[in-house]
Amino acid sequence: MAAARDGRGGGRRPGPTLEQVARRAGVGRGTVSRVVNGSPRVSDRTRAAVEAAVAELGYVPNRVARALAAGSTDAIALVVPEPETRFFAEPYFSGILHGVGDALAETDMQLLLTLVRNERERERFAQYASAHRVDGVLLVSLHAADPLPDLLEECGMPAVLGGRRSADESVPYVDSDNVGGARAAVEHLLARGRATVATVTGSTDMYVAQCRLEGYRSALRGAGREPEERLVAHGDFTEEGGHAAMRVLLERAPGIDAVFCASDVMAAGARIALREAGRRVPDDVALIGFDDSAVARHMDPPLTSVRQPIVETGREMAGMLLELLGKTEPPPGAEGADGTADGDPLHRVLPTELVCRGSV
Amino acid sequence: MAAARDGRGGGRRPGPTLEQVARRAGVGRGTVSRVVNGSPRVSDRTRAAVEAAVAELGYVPNRVARALAAGSTDAIALVVPEPETRFFAEPYFSGILHGVGDALAETDMQLLLTLVRNERERERFAQYASAHRVDGVLLVSLHAADPLPDLLEECGMPAVLGGRRSADESVPYVDSDNVGGARAAVEHLLARGRATVATVTGSTDMYVAQCRLEGYRSALRGAGREPEERLVAHGDFTEEGGHAAMRVLLERAPGIDAVFCASDVMAAGARIALREAGRRVPDDVALIGFDDSAVARHMDPPLTSVRQPIVETGREMAGMLLELLGKTEPPPGAEGADGTADGDPLHRVLPTELVCRGSV
DNA sequence: GGGTACATTGGGAGCGCTCCCATCACCATG
């Protein structure tokens, strides 16, 4: 009897089991399970006895067994398409992680980090998800064409996106107000009297880039000016891209006196092109970036930039997913019965903020 | 019979099981298990039949069940003490992750990312680990006093550190050659004719900071000079710390004409102090940092810095852990029978490299 | 031809837990 058990496992001390706790406390397995899981249907006396036994034995429930029996895994995956290095740029990654960590700290959910760098790995993850090896998925930094969200939806895997793929994204998401942020940036430029405001866009297959461009145009129109196509150059969210785009801009419209870049990294590239062309910042050309990353603070002059609430985004995403999974009771005191409609609770857009530094 | 089963799980489609595959292929469970796990003790005919059934049914083994039965989890944790924001600084985090991802891609291990920001969370993780909820642990960015490694060792949880806590670290680790990198940096300064070379150290409770300081001293001694205490100022790996330290240095030794900073971020702080003091870089004062981070590239002038092989470190760490877990067969063709001793295989120090830019 | 050795295979037992149902004790009624 015992022999069969001892033959296994190669020496791992297996820690006390539910059964042992039950025996110790002189109750049944079911009762211990109830106590451990906080069910109300246990008498105080019994609960105390069980809790004592748990403490004495140092019992920690075996997640794996729990997952198997309950059919849930108590884990969510954060999926990062890694070719998309944008994600790793400060402060995006750490911010998201920080927020997700915050939200998860309350629960005993685990975070699985999944890097998806190529087709094969995507395939593997899809399979993994469809086999329900996690309870839910957080997806960030998606391209418009990414099929993963739909794929997940298809197999009934709850997912929350960081950012959207398009204006009418159906999958739950948390996004920043990219349009508003860009508009604010360009309005700021205009308000400071800049006459010819150009923009360097991000990869246009990403909705986020489209939004920032839209914000740029919207600000212009709001000021009664017609956006000019020659003042729009396309980057790809890389420094090199920003550099190249700035050169194009300078050639097309030498009279430029302000540039809104859809990311700080591209602004850094643009800065270099500007320096090469002998333009001073901000005297000759004012510069604004997006992301409020470390790069922005360290540029010379420090870069005015649009800050997104990234930590908040991560927190929000995880919170939303938890809600979707029914793993979270509505925060106490909230969930007002009155009609304070918070908009669509599964499609949130968080406000951005302009951080002014020396580049304007 | 079926009723009991249907009553569960709230609608998740549970995917085919081993049992179903077995039935489909007309074999027993054991045989399917063998095929799936690549055991050699299966006839070719049977294997083919099983593989066909697997393909037809789209069978994916249930990891959770497997973990429970086999007593292993097929997951490792990457533990990040988050107050230590150094870890999140570019490019450290993404590099480690990249490397770890590389190593893990070969296997079907999963990566659990665990943020440990406070005592409570540390406690939780310790418990978690001691309950063997992961097979192994990767630890980065440790302070000298961190008890986690010993704790893990105590409960038999394999662990690999990124960096060491002290010179005689016993737990397996992968570290960069901090001493050598710092020495190379300072030698470079000396070779360029700098006379008074100061240093800004990192938090001295971290071994990495001690090493870089040691490298600084070693280079000085190697050039026949005695290190002076007044030329050593302590930072804490933050920009503010670097700023403050540089001011101290300037006050103590106005004649300084070169500074080696134990991190790029601190160098950025030092740069600001230098600018405030009206010193030009590199004309008046040459500056070298450590980490080769994004900050270095974007400083003005771009910062000469010591690059660590971070991706390699991550890859190495994960590889070592996998080895420790016996999850990896020795790379084909390697593991030569001849005595090419690679040193201690569990204590690796990777070489660093000086990246020259405009700050010297 | 009988026996031994070996390769292959099927399936029982069990991993630690949750779910659920039968049971039990106890109380308030009729």
Add this chain to the structure above:
DNA sequence: CATGGTGATGGGAGCGCTCCCAATGTACCC
């Protein structure tokens, strides 16, 4: 005092897999 309810409790069944042993089949030897 019997009856029906109620909350608390014990424990069987089962989650999908691995491990292992016994059973079967096959080849080879004396």
